Amino acid sequence: MRAAIVIALKDLSQRIRDKSAILLGVVAPLGLAFIFSAIIPDATASSFNVHVGIVDNDHAAISAGFIDEVIPAVEDQGLLTATMFDDTDAALAEVETGSLDAVYIFPDGYSASVQSGGGGTVRMVRNVDATIAGQIAGAILDGYLAEVEAVTISVGTAAINGGQDIAAITAQAMDSPATVTLADTEASDRTLDTTTYFAAGMAVFFLFFTVQFGVSSLLEERLHGTLPRLLGAPISRWSVIGGKALTSFVLGVVSMVVLAVGTTVLIGANWGNPVGVAILMMAGVLAALGIMAVVAVISRTPEQAANWQSIVAVVLGLLGGTFFPLSQGPRLLALVSKLTPHAWFMQGLGDLSGGAGLISVVAPALAMLTFFVVTVGIAVWFGRGRVLAP
Amino acid sequence: MNILECEGLVKRFDDLVAVDDVGFHIAAGETYGLLGPNGAGKTTAISMISGILEADAGRVMVAGKEITTRSTDGNAEIGYVPQDIAIYPDLSARENLRFFGKLYGLPKDRLKIRIEEVLEVIGLTGRGDDRTEDYSGGMKRRLNIGIGLLHEPKLLILDEPTVGVDPQSRNSILESVETLGSAGTAVLYTTHYMEEAERLCDRVAIIDAGKIRAEGTRRELVQLMGQKDTINLGVVGSARRLVEALQPMQEIHSATAVEGSVELLVDGASTLLPKILEMAHGTGVTVSGVKVIEPNLESVFLHLTGKALRD
Numbered sequence: 123m124r125a126a127i128v129i130a131l132k133d134l135s136q137r138i139r140d141k142s143a144i145l146l147g148v149v150a151p152l153g154l155a156f157i158f159s160a161i162i163p164d165a166t167a168s169s170f171n172v173h174v175g176i177v178d179n180d181h182a183a184i185s186a187g188f189i190d191e192v193i194p195a196v197e198d199q200g201l202l203t204a205t206m207f208d209d210t211d212a213a214l215a216e217v218e219t220g221s222l223d224a225v226y227i228f229p230d231g232y233s234a235s236v237q238s239g240g241g242g243t244v245r246m247v248r249n250v251d252a253t254i255a256g257q258i259a260g261a262i263l264d265g266y267l268a269e270v271e272a273v274t275i276s277v278g279t280a281a282i283n284g285g286q287d288i289a290a291i292t293a294q295a296m297d298s299p300a301t302v303t304l305a306d307t308e309a310s311d312r313t314l315d316t317t318t319y320f321a322a323g324m325a326v327f328f329l330f331f332t333v334q335f336g337v338s339s340l341l342e343e344r345l346h347g348t349l350p351r352l353l354g355a356p357i358s359r360w361s362v363i364g365g366k367a368l369t370s371f372v373l374g375v376v377s378m379v380v381l382a383v384g385t386t387v388l389i390g391a392n393w394g395n396p397v398g399v400a401i402l403m404m405a406g407v408l409a410a411l412g413i414m415a416v417v418a419v420i421s422r423t424p425e426q427a428a429n430w431q432s433i434v435a436v437v438l439g440l441l442g443g444t445f446f447p448l449s450q451g452p453r454l455l456a457l458v459s460k461l462t463p464h465a466w467f468m469q470g471l472g473d474l475s476g477g478a479g480l481i482s483v484v485a486p487a488l489a490m491l492t493f494f495v496v497t498v499g500i501a502v503w504f505g506r507g508r509v510l511a512p
Numbered sequence: 513m514n515i516l517e518c519e520g521l522v523k524r525f526d527d528l529v530a531v532d533d534v535g536f537h538i539a540a541g542e543t544y545g546l547l548g549p550n551g552a553g554k555t556t557a558i559s560m561i562s563g564i565l566e567a568d569a570g571r572v573m574v575a576g577k578e579i580t581t582r583s584t585d586g587n588a589e590i591g592y593v594p595q596d597i598a599i600y601p602d603l604s605a606r607e608n609l610r611f612f613g614k615l616y617g618l619p620k621d622r623l624k625i626r627i628e629e630v631l632e633v634i635g636l637t638g639r640g641d642d643r644t645e646d647y648s649g650g651m652k653r654r655l656n657i658g659i660g661l662l663h664e665p666k667l668l669i670l671d672e673p674t675v676g677v678d679p680q681s682r683n684s685i686l687e688s689v690e691t692l693g694s695a696g697t698a699v700l701y702t703t704h705y706m707e708e709a710e711r712l713c714d715r716v717a718i719i720d721a722g723k724i725r726a727e728g729t730r731r732e733l734v735q736l737m738g739q740k741d742t743i744n745l746g747v748v749g750s751a752r753r754l755v756e757a758l759q760p761m762q763e764i765h766s767a768t769a770v771e772g773s774v775e776l777l778v779d780g781a782s783t784l785l786p787k788i789l790e791m792a793h794g795t796g797v798t799v800s801g802v803k804v805i806e807p808n809l810e811s812v813f814l815h816l817t818g819k820a821l822r823d
Contacts, residue, residue, distance in 0.1 A: 125615055128611070128614045128615055129615075132600075132603075132611045135603075135607075136600070136602055136603070139602060140602065346598065346599070346600065346601065347594055347596035347597060347598035348598045348599070348600060350559070350564050350592070350594050350598065351592065351594060351598045351612070351659070352615070353563070353564045353581070354562045354563060354564050354587060354590065354592040355587060355612070355615045355616060356584040356585065356586075356587040356588040356615075356616060356617065357584060357615055358582075358584060359581070359582075
């Protein structure tokens with residue numbers, strides 16, 4: 123153990139000296155987390171607000187239902203701010219300049235036309251740059267119009283059967299509760315807020331680059347001719363491997379801790395229960411160490427190892443949902459992501475951040491430890507007899 | 513007292529037998545040379561002796577302790593200086609020495625003293641804190657040796673330590689080895705330079721194709737040749753044709769064409785030389801120079817293996 127520590131301390135001093143570990147382990151993930159969280163709005167945060175304008179040329183039941191019932195309900199949830207306009211051109215000009223994300227335009231006689239079965243069109247114009255805000259504005263209107271269509275069909279059916287007063291049914295439908303609501307995303311579905319999501323995503327993504335420094339340094343020892351010297355020293359061969367693994371582990375843990383603290387202090391990330399986060403970090407570092415050890419073992423030179431490790435890190439990072447939430451992708455992707463430690467790390471952190479107890483990290487941690495055990499087994503199998511060949 | 517005893521060492525790489533039944537011993541204060549051309553099996557042999565490479569057969573004992581790839585105790589008695597420069601370029605000489613000193617378990621105070629002593633011996637005291645990537649090739653070579661000396665081993669193994677070294681550094685390295693030998697350290701020195709083996713080594717083993725062909729002091733090895741002389745002819749024309757013409761002569765024991773020259777191992781150079789020059793003239797080869805060499809390790813090697821050391 124003493125020799126392993128001596129080797130690890132030497133490796134760590136080399137890594138700190140060449141600054142590559144600091145760059146990849148701290149600076150890059152911290153910078154990217156900051157940039158991503160700054161440019162991508164948080165759909166769950168109250169600070170994100172859709173600004174819409176409404177031009178009501180209808181002044182009748184359907185537009186009134188939207189303006190008086192639906193819009194206030196969404197405004198109450200802090201998602202949307204609506205401004206009424208009398209002049210269509212003025213509203214469109216606001217959209218053009220970006221002051222508004224979208225504008226709804228109810229045409230004159232819209233309610234009458236719909237209620238008489240003649241149909242009609244509500245126009246929505248959105249700002250080309252406000253992609254997400256425009257989608258939200260569209261979804262609110264679509265939800266309401268779908269409800270109106272259902273009511274219209276009911277009214278039409280009643281009219282055909284001649285059994286009920288059409289005006290009464292229409293009034294009843296228009297008095298029904300708001301049709302658009304937002305789900306509570308704080309705790310019930312345990313997703314990370316945008317800042318924490320990118321902080322954690324970048325941390326685990328770059329973790330795979332950070333731990334490679336340790337395991338790949340065995341190849342550098344061979345390149346520099348120092349490996350025979352280590353093998354000739356009065357230390358066990360496991361000390362050499364242990365020293366390299368210890369280097370990777372320390373680099374991984376330190377970079378994760380620095381990122382967790384840094385993103386919490388600098389950009390307000392909420393990682394959750396520190397004990398649970400520590401468990402997830404340890405398991406994540408071990409999983410990354412095992413995977414990168416396999417790549418190092420099958421590589422012949424440090425350059426080849428670095429290339430392969432970068433490819434593996436990027437592919438696993440993308441599949442594992444470190445750049446975009448997997449819930450926004452196809453279901454198959456969510457399933458495939460379980461083959462990466464990244465997805466388990468993000469899941470565990472999501473549960474923790476959402477307020478779930480420490481027990482919630484057990485399954486993700488066990489999954490990542492399984493990655494570690496399996497990959498270390500593969501590395502030992504492939505590397506036997508050749509990793510420490512002089 | 514023997515510091516190193518090895519016997520029956522064998523190492524195979526697939527079908528190639530790199531080391532075949534090699535065995536010898538080295539006493540305290542003795543410098544022992546393994547003399548052979550590149551690829552003769554020298555590095556493979558010392559890799560097994562220093563516990564880096566597992567032997568397929570045979571046994572190595574250093575200071576009474578068995579050396580294998582799993583042993584650790586005996587390795588502390590060995591100072592291994594690999595053929596390639598084996599230092600960390602991004603660390604200074606002091607940091608390199610400190611790291612390896614810790615691996616060899618030197619106590620902190622002792623390590624501090626030894627680092628300064630070694631830097632003094634290898635002439636790097638003034639540059640000890642500079643990164644070694646900024647060193648000249650000779651300085652790196654000297655540090656390479658210094659690391660092997662740091663823990664004061666009973667057996668120092670030097671694998672071709674002067675390859676690619678400038679004459680000044682080379683002389684400094686040879687002087688250091690001479691000093692070590694006289695201080696009681698057993699030295700195993702591999703080289704393909706005959707002059708180094710003759711200068712440094714108390715005993716020499718001539719190794720070729722993985723086998724030790726002969727072993728003994730310089731005098732003993734030269735005696736193997738009887739009264740044979742070596743004639744080196746500088747030639748203009750086909751050296752190979754001249755060799756073919758000379759080979760049938762009874763007094764010529766071996767004839768080798770080497771880069772515009774012909775090397776001959778003969779009985780009685782002075783009486784044979786006129787005949788040889790006449791034959792060269794007859795085969796259309798112009799002799800541009802003649803050198804008659806007293807028997808030495810180079811000619812012993814030629815005699816034993818039929819080829820030159822630098823073939």
